[in-house]
Amino acid sequence: MTEHRTLRVALLGAGSVGSQVARLLLAHADDLAERSGARLELAGILVRNPDAPRDAELPRELLTTDAEALILGADIVIELMGGIEPARTHVLAALRSGADVVTGNKALLATHGAEIFEAADQVGASVSYEAAVAAAIPIIRPLRDSLAGDRIVRIFGIVNGSTNFILDSMDREGLAAEDAQRIATELGYLEADPTLDLEGYDAAQKAAILASLAFHTQVSIEDVHRQGIESVTAGMIADARRAGYVIKLLAICERLGGAEGDEISVRVYPALIDRDHPLASVHGGNNAVFVEAEAAGPLMFYGAGAGGAQTASAVLGDVVSAARRHIAGG
Ligand code: HSE
Numbered sequence: 001m002t003e004h005r006t007l008r009v010a011l012l013g014a015g016s017v018g019s020q021v022a023r024l025l026l027a028h029a030d031d032l033a034e035r036s037g038a039r040l041e042l043a044g045i046l047v048r049n050p051d052a053p054r055d056a057e058l059p060r061e062l063l064t065t066d067a068e069a070l071i072l073g074a075d076i077v078i079e080l081m082g083g084i085e086p087a088r089t090h091v092l093a094a095l096r097s098g099a100d101v102v103t104g105n106k107a108l109l110a111t112h113g114a115e116i117f118e119a120a121d122q123v124g125a126s127v128s129y130e131a132a133v134a135a136a137i138p139i140i141r142p143l144r145d146s147l148a149g150d151r152i153v154r155i156f157g158i159v160n161g162s163t164n165f166i167l168d169s170m171d172r173e174g175l176a177a178e179d180a181q182r183i184a185t186e187l188g189y190l191e192a193d194p195t196l197d198l199e200g201y202d203a204a205q206k207a208a209i210l211a212s213l214a215f216h217t218q219v220s221i222e223d224v225h226r227q228g229i230e231s232v233t234a235g236m237i238a239d240a241r242r243a244g245y246v247i248k249l250l251a252i253c254e255r256l257g258g259a260e261g262d263e264i265s266v267r268v269y270p271a272l273i274d275r276d277h278p279l280a281s282v283h284g285g286n287n288a289v290f291v292e293a294e295a296a297g298p299l300m301f302y303g304a305g306a307g308g309a310q311t312a313s314a315v316l317g318d319v320v321s322a323a324r325r326h327i328a329g330g
Contacts, residue, residue: 005035007323008043010074010099012067012090015310016055016188017104017131018045021315023056027045032188032316036323044070046081046090048174055308057186072097076322078315079103080131082192086106087229088112095119100322104131107196110205110221119179126325128318134159134287134310135304136310138317143213143291150293152214159210160203161285161306162189163249167270168283171246174207189285189306200228203268210268210289211253217269219253225249225267232270246280259294267318 011022019147035079035209042062047322053206064070067090071077077094080102081087085109089303094101094127096119102107103111107143109116120127130140143152158164162184169180184190196202204224211219229249240247250271273280278300287305292298304310 004025004039006035006041007038007075007326008073009040009076009319010043010046010094012046012070012077012079012087014045014047014054014063014083015080015192017133017311018078018080018314019054019058019223020308020312022058022062024309024312024316025319032323033322036320037327040076040319042131043074043086043172043274044193046217047068052213055128060329066236071099074099075326076102076162076319078233078319079108080315081105082107084108084111088116090308091116091127092119095123095125095134095218096127098123100126100128100325102128102131102318102322104311104315105127106132106202106205106209108209113209113220114218126151126322128322129209130309130318131314132304133209134301134303135161135307136313137250137287137305138314139210139289139301140213142299142301145298147293150295151259152255152291152293153259154252155214155289156250156252156254157289158248158279158282158287159206159251159305160197160200160249160285161304162191162194162197163200163203164282164305166248167229167232167249170234171241172283174234177234187229187285188307188308197258198228198230200249201275202224205251207251207253207266209269210251211264214253215255215264215293217264218266219266223230223266225265225269227269228268240272243272244275246275247271248273248279248282250279255289269328278279
C-alpha cells in the first residue's frame with residue numbers, strides 16, 4: 001500500500017452532519033487516503049457536551065471541548081457547528097493559523113462572508129462550502145469553477161429541504177403542518193431553530209451565497225427580500241391544487257435586464273408553481289436549482305437538499321479537495 005503523508009483534520013461540531021462526517025472519515029480512511037493522496041487523521045471533534053447522545057457512535061477519546069488546542073494543530077478544519085458565534089471566531093482562528101477550512105455554515109457565510117474570505121486570502125488558505133447550499137447537490141463548484149467563464153443571468157429553485165418536505169406532505173398526503181414539521185425534525189432536515197427554515201432565513205442565506213458566486217459580488221442576507229411559509233395554510237394548498245398549482249418556497253437570484261444587466265435582485269418567497277413545471281415534481285427533502293447562463297443556456301441541478309449523510313457527502317468532497325491542494329502545495 002502507498003505511504004501517504006498525514007494531514008490532521010479537526011472537526012468542529014458533532015450534530016447530524018458532523019457525526020456523519022466523523023463516521024465516514026473513520027470508516028473510509030483508506031479510500032480517502034488513496035483519493036486525496038493524504039492520510040486524513042481525525043485529530044479531534046469539538047463538542048459542547050461529550051456525554052450528549054449522537055446520531056453516529058463516535059470514539060469517546062476524540063471528543064474535546066478545547067477548541068483552541070484542536071484548531072492550532074490542524075491542517076484542515078471542518079466547521080459544522082452552525083450559527084455565527086463561536087463558529088466565526090473558530091473559523092478565523094483556523095485561517096490565521098494557515099489551515100484550510102471546510103464549512104457548511106450558510107448563516108456564517110451569508111453574514112460574514114467578506115471577512116472570512118479576506119482572512120483566507122491574507123494567508124493563502126482556502127474556504128470550501130459545498131455543503132452550505134442544497135446539501136448533496138454539487139452547486140457551489142459548478143458556479144465557482146465550471147461556469148466561471150460564462151455570464152450567469154438567473155438562478156432559481158428550491159433550496160430548503162425541510163419546508164419543501166412540509167409543503168409537499170401537506171399537499172400530497174394531507175398532513176397537518178405540525179405533523180409534517182415533526183417528521184421533518186425526525187429526519188434531521190430542520191435547523192436547530194426551526195424558525196430559520198419556516199421563516200425563509202435558511203433559504204435566504206443560501207440565495208445570498210449563490211448570488212455572490214454567480215454575480216461576483218458580495219451579497220449578504222440583508223440584501224435578500226424574504227418571506228417564509230409560516231402563513232401558508234392547508235386551505236391555500238388545497239385551493240392551489242384545485243387550480244392546477246403547487247406551492248413551493250422559491251429562491252430567485254437574477255440580473256434585472258437580462259445578461260447585460262448589472263442590477264441584481266435576490267428574493268425568497270412561497271410561489272404558485274404550475275403542476276407541469278419540473279419544480280412541482282421536487283418532492284420530500286429534495287432541492288432543485290435551475291441556472292441560466294448566457295452561453296451554457298439552462299442547467300438543472302437536482303437531489304437531496306437536507307439530511308446528515310447527504311450533507312456529509314458534500315463536506316467530504318471538499319475535504320478531499322483541500323487535502324489534494326495541501327499535497328500539491330508541498
Ligand atoms: N434546514 C436545511 C433545509 C438543512 O431544510 O434545507 C439543509 O441545509
